[in-house]
Amino acid sequence: MDLFDQIAAVFADFANPKKRVFFGYLALSVLIALTWLVCIRKTPLRAALARVFDRKVLLSKSSLADCKIFVINRLFTFLISPLLLSQVAIATAIYFFLHGQDFLVPAHFSGLSQGMVVALFTAALFVADDFSKYLVHRWMHRFPLLWALHKVHHSATTLTPVTVYRVHPLEGVLYTLRGVAAQGTVIPVFYYLFGDAVSLYTVVGVNVLVFLFHVTGSNLRHSHISIRYWPWLEHILISPAQHQLHHSVAERHFDKNFGAALAVWDWLFNSLHLSETDQELTFGLDASERSSADSLKVLYLQPVADIGRLLRRRLRSGFGFIRRTFRRA
Secondary structure, eight states, rough: OOHHHHHHHHGGGGTTTOOOOTTHHHHHHHHHHIIIIIIHHHHHHHHHHHHHHHHHHHHHHHHHHHHHHHHHHHHHHHHHHHHHHHHHHHHHHHHHHHHTTTTTTTTTTTTTOOOHHHHHHHHHHHHHHHHHHHHHHHHHHHHHHHHHHHHHHHSSSOOGGGGGSSSOOOHHHHHHHHHHHHHHHHHHHHHHHHHHOOOEEETOOOOOOOOHHHHHHHGGGSSSEEEEEEEETTBBBBBHHHHHHHHHHGGGTTTTOOOOOOOHHHHHTOOOOOOOOOOOBBBBBBBBTTTOTHHHHHHHHHHHHHHHHHHHHHHHHHHHHHHHHHOOO
């Protein structure tokens, strides 16, 4: 692979419709943002353009750090991907496990129409993937060891579409395994129950529901354009404004809106926060955890140091418990 191919591989996500930052989705997000500002917020077109392409946001130190992290993490992905457990391995194991269960009948629902099977499979993949994202995201905030990694993402003080890549490489590995597990579970279950009728509704090779998520402005969730939905819809879908609240340093916004596309998980598990009108938000970490949010050394090494410190503290606590137990004995 020559140098040009290597560079193209690093930036391939911008040409891949399966990725959120596909240039087509980015262009649609700009169009949606301008339409919102001009038609809903009654902002003059020139001011709306200045708002969308705000240099203070797009060229901020935090935004430039996002771009550097994007490149470094892409290179890391090339190295680590071959070592990760594959979706095929999980799917194969589950498929043969199901065949070993006497109470299950292979292809039991194969009599359903092709359209119904495809629709169910398309929806099931989308829902399972989204719910697994909600769970892992919530765990990232709940458990200190995981938060040590996830706070790299929350250290961003300005939000742009590239902020979605502002993650520690170890968090990237966890999210990759999450996707492998979620899809590797749904696929064999459907093939076992529905047989060869299983297929997927796609647009440009993408699950049609994922495609709709992206073309309706998924990139605006990491942006400075605060688009709100009607309250009833924000109980179902996460609006850009709701995800921006998730990044807020205000205490009332802590541990809210973990959902990726669907808000129903937050609604069901009491972590939903509806968007707020004309609310100026400050992004980043609170004062107790703030460090140099734009230093690559801090962003990559500090989480590892934090995890090491937490593990040492727990080991000392465990040894202390053992010593106290023997003393009482």
